[in-house]
Amino acid sequence: MIQVEKLNTGYGNVQILREISFEVNEGEVVSILGTNGAGKTTLLRTISGLIKSWSGTIKFQGEDISKAGPDDIVKRGLIQVPEGRKLFSTMSVYENLELGAFTKEAKKKSKDNLEMCFELFPILKEKEKQLAGSMSGGQQQMLAIGRALMSQPKLLLLDEPSTGLSPLLTKQVFSIINTIKEQGVTVLLVEQNAAQALNLSDRGYVIENGQIVMEGSAVELSNDTNLKASYLGVTS
Template identity: 70%
Template sequence: MLKVSNLVAGYGNIQILRNLSFEVKRGELVTILGTNGAGKTTTMRAISGILPLTSGEIHFDGQPIHKKTTEQIVKSGLIQVPEGRKLFSDMTVLENLELGAFTKHTRKNLQKNMDYCFELFPILKERKTQIAGTMSGGQQQMLAIGRALMSEPKLLILDEPSIGLSPLLTQQVFDIISEIKENGVTVLLVEQNVNQALSHADRGYVLENGEIVMEGMAKDLLNDEKLKASYLGITT
């Protein structure tokens, strides 16, 4: 569904991504792991058309998207939940969800998609008239995911969904991400929480200094001694 080939990108004269290549197959939950500064968010910005490429290609659902605008990419079904959620904090929960359904097609299915979001996140239904900025961090993350689902994504990109959340809320969010995948949405998950990410993913890539340094099935990476020592602090 998504194929990134030899991606080079950065900010000004600073090169962040160095010939980055990876793929996400239809129906998978794939995770990209890495520490702060590894290039994870830069990768997501490049895929979504927010950051121009120096070189390389990105294909989504069989079509090249690396020269398309962000609006065109979103309309094609590639939807991102950005790091930090980026909610409209002065608007209500309901208004934030409605803004997720901004295309003509999704606007027609607004109520159906709203009902689906409320089924996944009952707290959003309870708080639908609450101002988004007054909600807890976990509730705001649920709202950010719900807003993205209102756009009917073919591929949902989640950038650091567990950041700032308690272990309990982190577990809840990851369980919901797995449920979204089981409901037919392909998921690309960018995370620092290695254990949770690999426990829920099908495959994983490890990103360091803008390059993929390790890849494989999630269960194999979770048991990799090098990965345990580098990211989990576990040595044997």
């Protein structure tokens, strides 16, 4: 689905990502794990075309998108749910969802996709006329994911979906991500909650200081002694 090879980029003259290489196969959930400042969000923003790569390649479904703009990347079916949700807070739930149907193909199927979102997130149907900014953090996260699903993603990029949520809401959001996977959507998940992420994922990569330092199946990473100590809070 997506293949990143020797990706380098940063902000101004400051390099953030160094020789990043990884891949996501169709139908997988793949996690990118790491602490704050490791380069996770920069990686997703570069894949989405919001930050230009300095060198290296990003291929989506076999085509090089390294120099493509964000609108072109969205049209190809690569959709990001940004950290912090980035909703239009003074617009209604319905209006936010409607804006997710950005492409011509998504607009044609917007009614069906809207019903799918309401089925997946009943609270959004209940509050469709309410302003997005007046909803709880968990509800806003559901709306952000729903807006992305309105774009009919082939690959969904999720940036820290559990940020600011209670353990109960975090569990609920991860359950929804699993449902999305079961519907055939490929997911690249950036998350600090390593235990939850690996429990959901097929494979994972660990990024530190802008470099991939570890990779493996979710089971392998969950059982790795160093990873347990650093990210899972297990010392023995």
